[in-house]
Amino acid sequence: VTQASQATLAVLGAGAWGTVLASLLARNGHAVRLWARRKQQAERINLERENQEYAPGLPLPATLVATADLRAAVRGAAAVVVAVPTQHVRSVAGALPDVPAFISACKGFEVGSFKRPSEILGAVQPRALLAALSGPNLAREIAAGLPAAATLAAQDAAFTERAQGWFWGEGFRVYRSADLTGVEVAGAFKNVIALAAGMSDGLGLGDNAKATLVTRGLAEMRRLAEHLGGHPATIYGLAGLGDLVATCSSRGSRNHTAGERVAAGATLQELSAERLTAEGIPTVRAVRDYALEHGLELPIAAEVYRVVYEEKPPLTALRDLMARAAGAEA
């Protein structure tokens, strides 16, 4: 790893993940601007040196400055880390001046276009370098100083290496990849499987059933990734399997929790009222629409879609998945 010299970097989105990434970069000696959507939120972060709403207890270094001004946030930045919900990426990117590089920390597909976050960013700013960061990275744990590893993927090898140096630290190891497509498909699709795993846990089906879902889910993720041009090795790495396992084992992940709530009978309206906006919910709709149109068989995604959008009982959906015809496993 090339230890990077001090850079100016912007992080868009002051949720848990955006705040933790901004703090990692600031601790590594970079000047970081953290964009928060609400002015009041930015002001509180600067006053309290902490994001009490989304990352309570994580002290934010003085080299991190929050702002609600998007243009001010990205001015002079060597790269812009995007950590907003996937469905907001297009509108946020559309409001930006030209920037040299984007690093997506988003995990989802855009409903309607079925675009990955870096594709949306690349469509809005065709000259920007594009990268994505993904892995088993529960924000809460990284904020607490527990060790983690992630994959950073970009098409430009020199940029990947530079960006790796920005994030690399004692407790956060970042590995390079050239498979931007695979890394983003994995990050998006794991949220769909996490919804299913949350439903299974919510219904008390146990660790055997959940491990079966994770196994079939990874095979389904691989199928989708290969169809879109991603590599199987990525699916079996930190951004695929690693992230899937962390998200499905943790009762703290949003998508897992949303699945548990759905199993308990919560409707989309209720989840929304609870501010439980899990990326898997729009993403499963985008995936299902795409799979239908292209004749792709993605049984777990299809069942999760039916439960979330068509009120199929989750127990029936999971039973239908477990009962799929016997035969050679592969």
Place this chain on the structure above:
Amino acid sequence: VTQASQATLAVLGAGAWGTVLASLLARNGHAVRLWARRKQQAERINLERENQEYAPGLPLPATLVATADLRAAVRGAAAVVVAVPTQHVRSVAGALPDVPAFISACKGFEVGSFKRPSEILGAVQPRALLAALSGPNLAREIAAGLPAAATLAAQDAAFTERAQGWFWGEGFRVYRSADLTGVEVAGAFKNVIALAAGMSDGLGLGDNAKATLVTRGLAEMRRLAEHLGGHPATIYGLAGLGDLVATCSSRGSRNHTAGERVAAGATLQELSAERLTAEGIPTVRAVRDYALEHGLELPIAAEVYRVVYEEKPPLTALRDLMARAAGAEA
């Protein structure tokens, strides 16, 4: 699945897994003889229609008869399911008359020979058909009636299909495979990774660190399996990834629990005194000896070995694993 006609079947080993498998087979209408090592244990099982010591709460059908007489147990059996600790397979098999077929439900390598359970059985009885059953199968959950799936592998396709029918039921789905080597290597090696995952949990390193271990562990399992002639598809299926995820997520698995105890400073002597005989402990020794001799790089197995047998501090071992050189992940 071909629903099997009634068969006589033997299960050797009245621990949790042997008892649960015997009960599944008996419920499917087969006449089952369950061999228990101690005569008193066999008598209690027959009297109480329950194995209170290892599978409390699981009612055992009258078609299941326990015995401490090995020859009586296997007499007339169409197949013998072996569910004893891997290090006992050779001595138990050596005491048997000729039988038509073995189905191994053991997960380990023999110390000294580095043989898989089916290899040991095949060496003792060269004319017997050989199969192995493996998957995400926490015995406690199956005993409680929760759904599970497994892989049954054998070289003989007709036998695989027949044996699949014996086990197949509403709550227990069995899928066929021809990769006996891959299925057994996966089952053995996952116990080594489960020890590492238990150590990580015991030290409170979190779900990100554990997911990273599972990811690297699966890559290491694949390397070992391919070296021994197994197929990567098996490693990514129920017997590989599925079993690994179930064992590592469950605080109820023996190997995970043994890892937690080791992290808390327990020595081999203490684990043994607690009757916490986890398959991973002899297996990691067998794997490490083999890896040394054949120049195979298996870093997780090497570190687990150092912790268990050479008293390396577990935190140092896990740190050394996390800190391995950055670079392209694959």
